[in-house]
Amino acid sequence: MKLAMKQAAWVRWCASGAAVLAVVVVAVQCNATTKWAGADARSAEARVAWQTVYKVLQHPRCVNCHPAGDAPLQGDDSHVHAQNVQRGADGNGLFAMKCAACHQKSNLAGAHLPPGAPNWRLPRADEPLVFEGRTSSELCRQLRDPKHNGKRTPAQLLEHMANDPLVGWGWHPGVGRERVSIPRDELVRAMKAWIDGGCDCPD
Ligand code: HEC
Numbered sequence: 001m002k003l004a005m006k007q008a009a010w011v012r013w014c015a016s017g018a019a020v021l022a023v024v025v026v027a028v029q030c031n032a033t034t035k036w037a038g039a040d041a042r043s044a045e046a047r048v049a050w051q052t053v054y055k056v057l058q059h060p061r062c063v064n065c066h067p068a069g070d071a072p073l074q075g076d077d078s079h080v081h082a083q084n085v086q087r088g089a090d091g092n093g094l095f096a097m098k099c100a101a102c103h104q105k106s107n108l109a110g111a112h113l114p115p116g117a118p119n120w121r122l123p124r125a126d127e128p129l130v131f132e133g134r135t136s137s138e139l140c141r142q143l144r145d146p147k148h149n150g151k152r153t154p155a156q157l158l159e160h161m162a163n164d165p166l167v168g169w170g171w172h173p174g175v176g177r178e179r180v181s182i183p184r185d186e187l188v189r190a191m192k193a194w195i196d197g198g199c200d201c202p203d
């Protein structure tokens with residue numbers, strides 16, 4: 001299926017309530033399998049930008065909720081979540097071990113207490129959006145493929161990176177957890193450059 005962004009989309013991103021960054025998505029096409037016509041000139045830029053996006057996606061703050069298995073991961077070493085917590089079909093946990101039983105809308109203050117953000121959960125079992133263990137090339141192709149990215153257009157992916165509260169938590173992870181080292185506005189700029197360059201991927 002061909003995905004075209006017909007109109008420019010504005011995404012606003014607010015850092016700590018003060019700075020506002022606005023980015024424009026130029027109308028280009030990202031396609032799961034083939035390059036868009038004329039992509040070559042900008043595809044090199046897209047591949048460089050992708051490396052920044054990949055670095056963020058491989059950070060433990062992101063990988064821990066995008067595991068290859070059916071349990072969330074914990075800590076900077078991404079060990080399997082304690083107490084046999086499982087994904088469940090909808091990502092909200094199984095039986096008594098629902099995420100919301102322990103995770104609130106914001107971090108609980110103190111080391112080893114549950115971190116929190118609105119709607120804390122894993123991706124659904126039928127759409128697990130795995131980042132753990134994916135090579136740069138694999139994850140790049142997965143992210144631009146609507147069959148494997150939660151049916152998102154490139155504009156929706158950019159919007160998600162810029163505004164989703166679970167993504168944002170990566171920069172405010174609570175006591176004792178390393179925050180994502182690349183600033184969020186840099187991620188958003190890289191994502192935009194990747195999309196503008198036709199979502200080209202490394203081999
Ligand atoms: C019985 C309570 C409990 C349940 C249920 C629970 N968690 Fe946790 N979770 C915790 C605690 C406590 C921590 C913090 C552990 C620490 O910092 O040592 C944690 C940490 C995490 C982390 C680690 C964050 C990081 O990057 O280090 C993730 C991810 C996570 N939980 C996801 C989930 C998800 C998703 C669910 C539901 C499927 C869930 N948890 C269910 C108690 C729970």
Ligand code: HEC
Binds near residue numbers: 063149
């Ligand atoms: C508490 C768990 C949690 C954390 C932490 C988390 N995510 Fe997610 N992520 C999800 C869930 C759940 C979805 C699916 C949401 C949906 O489909 O509405 C998702 C979806 C996504 C998507 C869109 C679908 C796709 O193609 O994978 C991207 C991109 C993404 N997350 C990036 C990140 C990044 C970057 C970070 C770290 C800065 C991060 N996530 C941290 C739970 C999490």
